[in-house]
Amino acid sequence: MAEKLKQMIDGILLIDKPVGWTSHDVVARVRRVLREKRVGHTGTLDPFATGVLVVLAGRATRLAQFLAGAEKEYEATIRLGFATVTGDLTGAPREREPGATSCAALDETRIEAALSTLRGEIEQVPPMYSAKKVQGQKLYELARRGEEIERRAVRVTVSVFEVLHDADVAWLHGNEDGTCDLRVRVVCSAGTYVRVLAEEVGVQLGTGAHLAALRRTRAGEFRIEDSLELEDLARMVENGAISGELVSSRALISMDAALPGMPFVHLTGDEARRVRHGAAVRASNAPPNLKDGEFVKLRDEDGGLLAVGIFSAANGLLQPRVMLTVEK
Numbered sequence: 001m002a003e004k005l006k007q008m009i010d011g012i013l014l015i016d017k018p019v020g021w022t023s024h025d026v027v028a029r030v031r032r033v034l035r036e037k038r039v040g041h042t043g044t045l046d047p048f049a050t051g052v053l054v055v056l057a058g059r060a061t062r063l064a065q066f067l068a069g070a071e072k073e074y075e076a077t078i079r080l081g082f083a084t085v086t087g088d089l090t091g092a093p094r095e096r097e098p099g100a101t102s103c104a105a106l107d108e109t110r111i112e113a114a115l116s117t118l119r120g121e122i123e124q125v126p127p128m129y130s131a132k133k134v135q136g137q138k139l140y141e142l143a144r145r146g147e148e149i150e151r152r153a154v155r156v157t158v159s160v161f162e163v164l165h166d167a168d169v170a171w172l173h174g175n176e177d178g179t180c181d182l183r184v185r186v187v188c189s190a191g192t193y194v195r196v197l198a199e200e201v202g203v204q205l206g207t208g209a210h211l212a213a214l215r216r217t218r219a220g221e222f223r224i225e226d227s228l229e230l231e232d233l234a235r236m237v238e239n240g241a242i243s244g245e246l247v248s249s250r251a252l253i254s255m256d257a258a259l260p261g262m263p264f265v266h267l268t269g270d271e272a273r274r275v276r277h278g279a280a281v282r283a284s285n286a287p288p289n290l291k292d293g294e295f296v297k298l299r300d301e302d303g304g305l306l307a308v309g310i311f312s313a314a315n316g317l318l319q320p321r322v323m324l325t326v327e328k
Contacts, residue, residue: 009036010058010324012067012253016227017045017053017216026230030055033234042067043190043219044131048090051216052224060255062322066295066308067258070220074186075164077213078198080106080205081179086129087195088211101206103180106172108163111182114204115161123153124196160187161197181212221260222253255324256297256305263287264297265309265318272300275307276325280317295321 017026023044031039040061042054051074056064080103084091126132128143134151142149163171164183173181182201186194195211202209217224263286271281275298286296292313298320300306306325309318 009034011060011255012063012222012258013055013057013233014222014227014253015053015055015233016224016229017050018230019050020047022047023053026053027055029230030057030233033230033237040064042070043072045216046088046214048088049214049216051214052219052222052227053216054219054222059324060258062324063255063258063308065322066262067220069190071159071218072188072190072192072216072220073160073218074188074194075215075217076184076186076194076198076211078182078184078201078209079175079179079212080182080202080207080209081175081177082210083199083202083208084210086210087127087193087199088129089213091129091210094208096208097206099206100208103172103174103178103207106180106205106207108172110205111163111172111201114201115163115184117204118197118200119158119161121155121157124156124193125153126151127193127196130193154191156192157189158186158192158197159189160185221258254305256299259297259308262295262297262308263290264299266299266303267301267306269301272298272306275309275320276323278320278323280309280312280319283311283316283318286311286318300325 013030015026015030017023023041027039027041031037034057036057038058038061040056042056042064045051045053054067079089082096083094085094126139128148129140132139134149139151162185164185165171166183169183171183175181186197188194194214198209198211265283265286267275267281274281283290290296290311290313292311294311296309296311296318297305298307298309298318304325307320308322308324309320311318
């Protein structure tokens with residue numbers, strides 16, 4: 001089983017992160033299960049959130065730079081009625097403003113008007129309770145000490161922000177404490193804080209709001225339907241069935257398949273040998289219209305992904321930048 005596991009270690013795992021776990025917790029668990037030190041992820045999820053966490057194992061950790069900026073999709077519950085100090089359900093409630101709008105006064109037209117102001121290219125100020133670093137310190141560490149510093153607004157893109165209608169669940173659900181829960185779908189660029197969107201909705205509606213639930217359903221090309229629970233990963237390893245089961249479940253993705261939009265070149269045997277030693281090769285077999293500085297997958301004579309190179313228009317060469325296979 002150990003030999004089979006080692007053969008399958010270089011790839012991308014899609015893990016359905018459970019509630020209460022940090023992204024680091026998931027990475028540590030995968031590291032133990034696979035007995036592989038080189039494990040990372042491409043985008044943090046808050047402990048209270050669930051959903052797709054893209055985990056890189058083995059040499060696939062070298063692909064993080066190509067995957068971290070991918071578009072994200074979420075299903076979220078915005079609780080209207082009061083804001084919290086963290087912007088989500090883990091924080092203490094803020095005091096309600098006098099004359100705050102009640103849930104009874106809300107309808108879908110009014111809510112749609114609020115959501116529409118937050119679509120497109122917008123600016124967000126990162127929340128203090130976030131892992132973003134300013135001058136080497138994580139913001140949430142400062143926030144926990146009662147410190148607040150000025151943060152520069154970041155431009156993000158929210159391509160979809162809509163009410164989530166489901167035949168089995170009400171899109172606006174009233175709670176006994178007078179709050180109400182709004183279910184939404186969000187598609188946004190990397191670096192977007194959904195809880196900041198939730199807070200802004202509360203401001204627009206005059207109710208106050210925070211994020212009560214968050215589930216990432218997609219990260220780039222990777223979808224929740226293809227994700228694996230940690231318990232299932234452990235079971236596959238224990239049963240010695242990791243290669244067959246993971247591949248058939250589509251939860252283990254090859255390094256090549258993880259870069260579907262990147263152009264590729266098939267190298268000759270001699271070119272592959274040169275690339276393995278870090279040398280540039282002619283782009284004679286490269287796709288037409290490559291742009292200067294564009295990344296290209298370099299496949300060996302057997303079709304295996306050897307490296308990711310970068311194209312130089314000035315000399316027509318492909319220079320390997322990220323090596324993904326061991327030297328033969």
